[in-house]
Amino acid sequence: MDSGFKCGWCADEIPEDAELLGIPAKARADIDITEMEGQVIDVFLTLRERNVQALVVAKDSPAKREGNDLLFVACSESCAEALKQAVGREIELD
Numbered sequence: 001m002d003s004g005f006k007c008g009w010c011a012d013e014i015p016e017d018a019e020l021l022g023i024p025a026k027a028r029a030d031i032d033i034t035e036m037e038g039q040v041i042d043v044f045l046t047l048r049e050r051n052v053q054a055l056v057v058a059k060d061s062p063a064k065r066e067g068n069d070l071l072f073v074a075c076s077e078s079c080a081e082a083l084k085q086a087v088g089r090e091i092e093l094d
Ligand SMILES: [Zn+2]
Pocket: 007, 008, 009, 010, 011, 012, 074, 075, 076, 079
């Protein structure tokens, strides 16, 4: 069984029993994602010329209360680190 999540970096299916590594991020103000809560969206990174997948956090979620809009999901520490570095340049990260 997989968890239904794919790694935002390498696109591997993440097994259900694996620990999800979430990287919270703020969306830029010019991206309207209010209609997409709870969905996985593709975020295009212009500098990298590739898409990464991100989960749009729900209004009542803890991540949102901390001021984040997106959660990038990674399958491993190395993917999490790669995502952080790639995304951090284009989207404001904590
Ligand atoms: Zn990965």
